[in-house]
Amino acid sequence: MIFLVDCNNFYVSCERLFRPELLLSPVIVLSNNDGCIISRSNEAKQLGLKMGEPVFKAKEIIKNNNVHVFSSNFELYGEISNRIMSQLKIFSNNLEVYSIDEAFLEINNEDYKNIGLNIVKNIKKTTGIPVSVGIAETKTLSKIAGNIAKKSLDNCFLIENNWMAKKILSCTPIKDVWGLGNQYTKFMINNGISTAESFMNMDRNWILNKLNINVLRTRDELHGIKCHKVSSCSKPKKSIRVSRSFRNDIDNYQHLEKYVSDFAFLACKKLRKENKRVKQLQVFILTNRFKQSHDSKYFGTMSYEFFVSTNNYIEIIKHSLILLRNIFKDGLSYKKAGVILNQLSPVDEYQSSFMMNNIKKNNDSLMDKIDYLNDKFGNNKIIFSSQNINEKSKISKKKLSPNYMNSWNNILNLDI
DNA sequence: TCTGGGGTCCTAGGACCC
DNA sequence: TCTGGGGTCCTAGGACCC
16 A cells, blocks of 8 residues: 655744744744745634735735744755655555655554555654555555545545545546646546546546646546656756746846856856766746737847766856847846756766867866865865855745754844 | 746658658 | 658746745
């Protein structure tokens, strides 16, 4: 059977760990720039605050109900997530970390319900984070079981057999099926399909003709046919991306250059941490999609292929700026920019060129020294002159909690 | 006034080959 | 005047997930 372990209101639960007095009050966590609501406590959900809603639209509710607001602290959440995942390994060797707050486990001991309850108890006890467990034959069904678990008292739900699955699916709205997003849900409803059960009974060929193989797999999974295996080996990344929205739009090319340098630098840093090289570099900029006027809407992107795959800060920053030069249009205000690294390969596997051997070796050792110094003396001690990183950031986080678990200076100090 | 960031996979269509 | 059939590979764009 497949167990889906899902942390309840994860980011909010992380913040509450260190602020237990907020346990029963409405709490929300915001995205970068304190822009949107990305995590809500149950109390906040009851107030009608929606996932992804921009904060300024919810201002009234937040103020009137004394909702406690946090900026997102991903370092902290990442650390807590690591602890939860390593704790989960006790229960199964076959553990797939699916996201920062979710994992699939394959367990073949028939005492399913009790094991599920144990997981809930164990994670709460060892990390303080409440989780829900959904158990079923396939990933897609375990997601549905997980939804029920979240609303049940013991936070654990088992779909025992096909008969039971069928009964549950007949009252599951189509939009709650994992793998069917907004677009497919709309399509289904237009075709008279409104529950998971009616979707499950659709003709397989029809789905394949009108949609695609993924939707067909989702349908089959509802029948208990395993299409998505639980895989404990983490797959190598295929792309790396660093992008940010700016608090205020930017129309000045030099400013944009500084940010793109930063993004290229950070992307390259991630690349080097993963022990990878990149072949294809992509840069994009876009204007504010919420602004009304049509002629100012612009999404510019362009990519560059390196002659020899690289993990060199200088090369990546340099070519990012050349790409930016090519896509930048004067007279527009930009809201967001980003750098994407595609076609990654292991650091020691690359097609070299007989023309550039020596230069490369020298540069490699320079790059290593940059990493070494930045690791040793703190982030961003060594940067490139085109960068912006140490200047005042255009990304604001006004309600950031301390880094209780990742910084010596922020460790909780209780006078007992 | 203010609307996130980082991933994956699939498909259609174009370019190219013989 | 008449212009085929069968492939592969790549990319952009669109869907999905958290």
